[in-house]
Amino acid sequence: MTTAEATPGKAVFERPHVFVEEGTPWCQGCGYGAWSRIIIEEIERANPAKLVAAADIACLEYMHEIIPGDITIALHGRSVSTVRGMKMAQPEAMAIAFQGDGGMLNEGLNEVFHAAASGQNVIAILGNNGVFGDTGGQYTLAAPLGHKSPTTPNGRDAKINGSPIPLAEMLAMIPGTAFVGRISTHDPAYVYRGQRILRKAMEASMAGAGFVFLECMTTCPTGWRMTPVESIKYHEEVILKEKPVGIIKDWDPATHPAVEAALPKLG
Amino acid sequence: MEQKDLMFMRAPEALVEASLRAGCQLFCAYPITPVEDMAEYWVKRCGEFPGALPHFTESELEGGAYLYGFAASGGRVAFASTGTGISLISESLGWIMDAEVPCVLFNFPRAGGLSISQADYNQATKAPSHGDGKCLVLAPMGTQEAVDLTMEAYYLADYYRNPVMVMCDYTLGLTMEVVEFAPMKTEGLPPKDWALTGDRGRARRGGLASAAPGGVTAANVATGVDESFGTMSRGERSARRRADKYKTFPVRYEDFFMEDAELAVVAYGTMARMILPVLKQLREEGLKVGMIRPITLFPFPEEHINEAAGRLQKVSVFECNSGQMVEDVQRSVNGRCPVEFYGRPGGAAPSPQEIEAEIKRLVGKVEVPA
Numbered sequence: 234m235t236t237a238e239a240t241p242g243k244a245v246f247e248r249p250h251v252f253v254e255e256g257t258p259w260c261q262g263c264g265y266g267a268w269s270r271i272i273i274e275e276i277e278r279a280n281p282a283k284l285v286a287a288a289d290i291a292c293l294e295y296m297h298e299i300i301p302g303d304i305t306i307a308l309h310g311r312s313v314s315t316v317r318g319m320k321m322a323q324p325e326a327m328a329i330a331f332q333g334d335g336g337m338l339n340e341g342l343n344e345v346f347h348a349a350a351s352g353q354n355v356i357a358i359l360g361n362n363g364v365f366g367d368t369g370g371q372y373t374l375a376a377p378l379g380h381k382s383p384t385t386p387n388g389r390d391a392k393i394n395g396s397p398i399p400l401a402e403m404l405a406m407i408p409g410t411a412f413v414g415r416i417s418t419h420d421p422a423y424v425y426r427g428q429r430i431l432r433k434a435m436e437a438s439m440a441g442a443g444f445v446f447l448e449c450m451t452t453c454p455t456g457w458r459m460t461p462v463e464s465i466k467y468h469e470e471v472i473l474k475e476k477p478v479g480i481i482k483d484w485d486p487a488t489h490p491a492v493e494a495a496l497p498k499l500g
Numbered sequence: 501m502e503q504k505d506l507m508f509m510r511a512p513e514a515l516v517e518a519s520l521r522a523g524c525q526l527f528c529a530y531p532i533t534p535v536e537d538m539a540e541y542w543v544k545r546c547g548e549f550p551g552a553l554p555h556f557t558e559s560e561l562e563g564g565a566y567l568y569g570f571a572a573s574g575g576r577v578a579f580a581s582t583g584t585g586i587s588l589i590s591e592s593l594g595w596i597m598d599a600e601v602p603c604v605l606f607n608f609p610r611a612g613g614l615s616i617s618q619a620d621y622n623q624a625t626k627a628p629s630h631g632d633g634k635c636l637v638l639a640p641m642g643t644q645e646a647v648d649l650t651m652e653a654y655y656l657a658d659y660y661r662n663p664v665m666v667m668c669d670y671t672l673g674l675t676m677e678v679v680e681f682a683p684m685k686t687e688g689l690p691p692k693d694w695a696l697t698g699d700r701g702r703a704r705r706g707g708l709a710s711a712a713p714g715g716v717t718a719a720n721v722a723t724g725v726d727e728s729f730g731t732m733s734r735g736e737r738s739a740r741r742r743a744d745k746y747k748t749f750p751v752r753y754e755d756f757f758m759e760d761a762e763l764a765v766v767a768y769g770t771m772a773r774m775i776l777p778v779l780k781q782l783r784e785e786g787l788k789v790g791m792i793r794p795i796t797l798f799p800f801p802e803e804h805i806n807e808a809a810g811r812l813q814k815v816s817v818f819e820c821n822s823g824q825m826v827e828d829v830q831r832s833v834n835g836r837c838p839v840e841f842y843g844r845p846g847g848a849a850p851s852p853q854e855i856e857a858e859i860k861r862l863v864g865k866v867e868v869p870a
């Protein structure tokens with residue numbers, strides 16, 4: 234455990250206590266570790282009495298090792314609808330789906346739209362690294378044009394590979410969506426900002442406002458065939474240029490009113 | 501609406517009524533004939549059953565995911581379709597069987613178009629999904645039996661923590677009969693202490709991070725990443741345990757005129773129902789013919805058929821397909837007597853005259869067509 238100490242014996246920074254594993258299961262330099270940490274911290278802050286979650290078969294599936302609640306692995310592309318099923322059975326639970334961009338934009342695209350349309354109070358988290366990380370870095374429909382991958386050796390070409398889908402912006406247009414945000418956690422300033430956006434997302438969900446969507450822009454040095462340092466440069470210079478972080482649709486209680494004590498807190 | 505116990509209704513609606521009475525809370529039915537009637541009936545009636553949700557399933561793939569998620573979190577759930585929809589949720593069914601999550605499936609196989617078919621027998625009994633999993637498959641012969649088996653299906657699903665399929669067919673889907681609803685049996689059902697309720701107050705059990713608070717429970721132990729367990733991996737251990745569980749599924753069948761029969765017809769579902777009156781008539785004519793009707797298609801009444809075959813001169817399998825259950829019958833008879841096959845694929849069904857002519861041919865009494 235890494236603990237920074239200001240004065241002897243007084244911890245000023247430590248791992249969230251629910252973060253049970255010694256390390257994260259992902260590759261060195263993988264972006265998932267950083268944002269999974271702030272998710273756990275914000276779960277601790279929101280402290281729902283019940284938490285159900287599903288994570289797609291993907292690199293992201295290792296969320297099941299660290300999320301402090303009842304989490305199951307779902308089929309590739311099916312986390313959002315799996316969690317919607319869990320939430321229907323446990324309406325008082327905070328419900329979170331974790332999906333990679335392969336799972337969400339390629340395999341299961343229709344269901345995230347249906348989830349948004351339903352306005353069901355679930356949080357869908359997209360871990361967007363532009364590639365199928367788990368199967369070796371082939372591009373997904375989220376990859377920027379020009380992105381080089383084993384299946385786009387000369388870079389993604391719209392004529393051959395189609396163009397990227399602006400999912401977050403499209404979901405924001407759907408009335409059932411209460412909140413849409415995009416974050417990155419590749420450096421401390423982004424972590425700070427991302428955590429505040431995430432907190433708003435959690436607040437909307439705790440209030441029962443409706444469908445909440447959070448896109449977490451993530452580095453995948455292994456899939457991108459880069460060193461962690463190169464991947465951060467590429468992330469800043471290419472990926473985030475097209476997908477700037479921020480709140481895309483802020484929660485407006487006038488249109489998405491809070492439901493009285495929607496999600497009870499753990500006492 | 502008062503809870504009438506005797507109703508005159510179409511089979512698909514009767515099965516929804518039975519589901520509501522059995523405490524089903526989510527009914528995943530996507531429009532495909534005759535299943536749209538089930539979706540409509542559910543939405544119309546569910547308000548009168550506390551806990552039953554008026555949700556209308558957006559697509560079959562989502563229906564498959566709801567089956568898993570809803571049941572994994574402790575709810576009672578069903579899915580209804582034809583073989584087409586079963587094909588679509590097949591991947592989810594594999595997941596559900598591996599994770600040992602209970603649910604009920606209603607299947608109304610059709611032959612491409614709108615007609616009777618038993619062409620989805622192999623899909624239901626052999627390979628409802630990729631992998632080694634099995635569904636318990638119940639095949640009713642009429643509306644009343646379908647209602648009774650539906651009530652039981654919810655019980656068996658919970659008891660075995662496994663999908664249970666009520667295998668109907670398109671003809672049954674169009675049948676309208678008087679049905680009676682008995683209360684569902686619930687004795688002996690264990691509490692769903694494995695369910696992913698989300699409760700953060702309790703200890704995290706099993707799973708990959710067994711020390712963590714919260715709960716990775718059995719639902720993802722089976723589907724999660726494999727861990728070594730002595731010489732046998734966790735995956736092998738749980739697969740073997742599931743295979744042993746399938747062996748304990750109850751076998752059920754019904755015999756007609758089998759005491760002194762020399763020829764036995766084997767048929768299930770509507771095909772058996774079509775044969776029955778012909779059989780009665782041939783018995784009156786003095787022909788020693790009987791019928792074995794499997795009620796569970798998986799597990800198959802293998803031992804019973806084998807034992808009967810020792811006393812028979814011939815067995816013939818009647819199916820509305822090109823020959824599927826006949827393989828199970830051959831396997832069961834295991835050489836003890838000849839096995840013949842009479843199949844009507846592609847949406848066809850035999851007339852009583854054709855059934856009679858075929859049985860007479862089998863017993864050596866050739867009927868000259870008029």
Ligand SMILES: Cc1ncc(C[n+]2csc(CCOP(=O)(O)OP(=O)(O)O)c2C)c(N)n1
Pocket residue numbers: 289290291292293294308309332333334335336337360362364365366367368373
């Ligand atoms: C039906 C199905 N098709 C394909 C796969 C293989 N598969 C496993 S993980 C994966 C890629 C996941 O990529 P993504 O969703 O972007 O998540 P990441 O690995 O990048 O976290 C694929 C295609 C699968 N498990 N199931």
Ligand code: SF4
Pocket residue numbers: 258259260262263264265292362366367452453454455456
């Ligand atoms: S392959 Fe990519 S997404 Fe997967 S763990 Fe490694 S760096 Fe992370």
